[in-house]
Amino acid sequence: MRTRFVVGLMLALHVSLGATVYEKECVGCHQELDVGIDKFFYRYVLVFSSEVSVKAALKDYLMYPMKEKTLLPEGLVEKYGIKAPWTLGEAALEEAIDTYWETYTFMGRLK
Amino acid sequence: MAFLALYLTLSCAILGLFGVGYYALQKEAMLSLKRGELNALANEHVKALRALHVAFDKTQEYPRHEAFRSGIFDGAAVEIFSLLHVSPLLSRIIYLKEGMIHYIKEPEAHYLGTQYLVLEVEDDGAWHHEALRNMAWFGGGIFLFLAVGGYFLLRLLLRPMREAIALLDRFIKDTTHELNTPIHAILSNIEMIPLQTLEPKTARKLERIRLGAQSVSHLYQDLTYLTLGHHQARHESEVQVDVVAQERVEYFALSLEAKKITWAVDVAPAVLWIDQGALTRLVDNLLSNAIKYNRVGGSLHVRVAPGVLEIKDTGIGIDASKLARVFDRYVRCHESAGGFGIGLNIVGMIAKEYGLKLALESTKGEGTCVRVLW
Numbered sequence: 001m002r003t004r005f006v007v008g009l010m011l012a013l014h015v016s017l018g019a020t021v022y023e024k025e026c027v028g029c030h031q032e033l034d035v036g037i038d039k040f041f042y043r044y045v046l047v048f049s050s051e052v053s054v055k056a057a058l059k060d061y062l063m064y065p066m067k068e069k070t071l072l073p074e075g076l077v078e079k080y081g082i083k084a085p086w087t088l089g090e091a092a093l094e095e096a097i098d099t100y101w102e103t104y105t106f107m108g109r110l111k
Numbered sequence: 112m113a114f115l116a117l118y119l120t121l122s123c124a125i126l127g128l129f130g131v132g133y134y135a136l137q138k139e140a141m142l143s144l145k146r147g148e149l150n151a152l153a154n155e156h157v158k159a160l161r162a163l164h165v166a167f168d169k170t171q172e173y174p175r176h177e178a179f180r181s182g183i184f185d186g187a188a189v190e191i192f193s194l195l196h197v198s199p200l201l202s203r204i205i206y207l208k209e210g211m212i213h214y215i216k217e218p219e220a221h222y223l224g225t226q227y228l229v230l231e232v233e234d235d236g237a238w239h240h241e242a243l244r245n246m247a248w249f250g251g252g253i254f255l256f257l258a259v260g261g262y263f264l265l266r267l268l269l270r271p272m273r274e275a276i277a278l279l280d281r282f283i284k285d286t287t288h289e290l291n292t293p294i295h296a297i298l299s300n301i302e303m304i305p306l307q308t309l310e311p312k313t314a315r316k317l318e319r320i321r322l323g324a325q326s327v328s329h330l331y332q333d334l335t336y337l338t339l340g341h342h343q344a345r346h347e348s349e350v351q352v353d354v355v356a357q358e359r360v361e362y363f364a365l366s367l368e369a370k371k372i373t374w375a376v377d378v379a380p381a382v383l384w385i386d387q388g389a390l391t392r393l394v395d396n397l398l399s400n401a402i403k404y405n406r407v408g409g410s411l412h413v414r415v416a417p418g419v420l421e422i423k424d425t426g427i428g429i430d431a432s433k434l435a436r437v438f439d440r441y442v443r444c445h446e447s448a449g450g451f452g453i454g455l456n457i458v459g460m461i462a463k464e465y466g467l468k469l470a471l472e473s474t475k476g477e478g479t480c481v482r483v484l485w
Binding site for chain 1: 172186187220224225
C-alpha cells in the first residue's frame, strides 16, 4: 500500500513537472466542458484566418475576457459564464497559445 | 518617297496601337467569360472546404476537382494548401499568367483559415489565335488601303509642288543657257581690246569689267554643272592635271593680282582619268575659294604631283566645328565674301563621282590647305 502511494506520487510529480503550460493550464479545464478545445480553435480560425490574427485574438480574450469578445455560442456562455483573466503572465500565455496553434493548425496537415 | 515612308510608318504605329487595344479587349472578354464559369466552380469548392472544416477531426483529405486546380491562402497571404502550378497574385480577381487563368475568391467565412481561394485552369489559347488572325486580316487590309490611298493622295497633294519645282527648274536651265552668250560676248570683246593703247584709268576700268564678267562666267559654269551636269554626256580621258592646274591659275591671274596675292605653281606631270570639264570645275572652285577667302597681300600655293593636287592659301581659315559640313550644299563658312555655298559642294560631288579623296586642313586665321588625292 505504501509502495503504491509512493509510485503514484512520483508519477503525478513527473506529469506535473514535464507537462507544458498549455497542457497544465488549458487542456485540463477544457476537458470539463461539453465542447472540445479543438472546436474553439476551428472557430477562431473561421473568424480570424491567419496565424497572427488568431493568436492576437486569443491573447486579447484570455487576458481581458469579455462577453462581447467571446466566440462561444450563447448557450455555452450562459452555462459556463466568462472565464477568469489569465494570471500567469504574458510570456506563459504566448507559450500556451503557440502550443495550441501548433497542435491544431491546418497547415501541413492537409493531404 | 520619304514622305510616303513616314506616312506608312505612322499608319503602322497607329494600327499597332489599335492592335494592342483590340488584343487587350479580346483578352478581357475571354477572362470575363471565364469568370462566370470559374465563380460557379469556386462556390462548389467553398462548400467542400466548409464540409472539410467541420469534419477536420475525421478527414484531412483536401478536395480535388478534375476541371481545375486550387490553392487556399490565409489572411496574411500564407499558403495553407496548394495544388497550383503557378504562384498566384492575390490582389487581383481574374488574370492570365504563364498560360494559366487564375480566379481568386474570398469565401464569406475562413474555412480552414481560407481568406483567398485560388482556382487555376489552363488557357487553351483559342482566343489568342483568333485575335491574332483578326488583327492580321483587318490590320493588313487597312494597311493596304491606307498605303494605296496614301500614295494617290500624296500624288494629288504634291502635284502643284512638283509643277512649281519643274517650272523653276526649267526657268533656271533656260536662264543659265541664255547667260552664256552675253558673258562670252563681254569676255571675248574685252580680250580683243588692246589695253596698252588705252588710258591707264580706262584700262583699269576695263580690267574690273573683265574680272566681274569672269566671276559671272564662273557662276554660270557652276550652275550649268548643277542643273545640267547629270544629263550631260561625260567624256572621260587621261587628263594632265598639271596642265589644267597651270591653265586655271593663269585664268585667275587677274583676280589674284586684284587682291595682291602672290602665287606659286609647283607642278610635276600627273595624269587622272576624268572628264576635263569636271576637273576644271573642281580646280576652279578650289582656286576661287582660295582667292575669295584669302587676305589682301596673301599667298597661294598650287602643287601637283602624281596622285595629288594641293591648293594652299593664307586666308581666314575655317572653324573646326564647320569642317565636317563644308562639302554640304548651301553651307557657307564665312559671310565675309559673296557666294551661295555651292562651290565646295560641286567639288565634293565631282570627287565622289570619280572616287577622289578630299583632305582638308585649316587653321583659323592662318589658312586652308585642300588636297585632292587619287
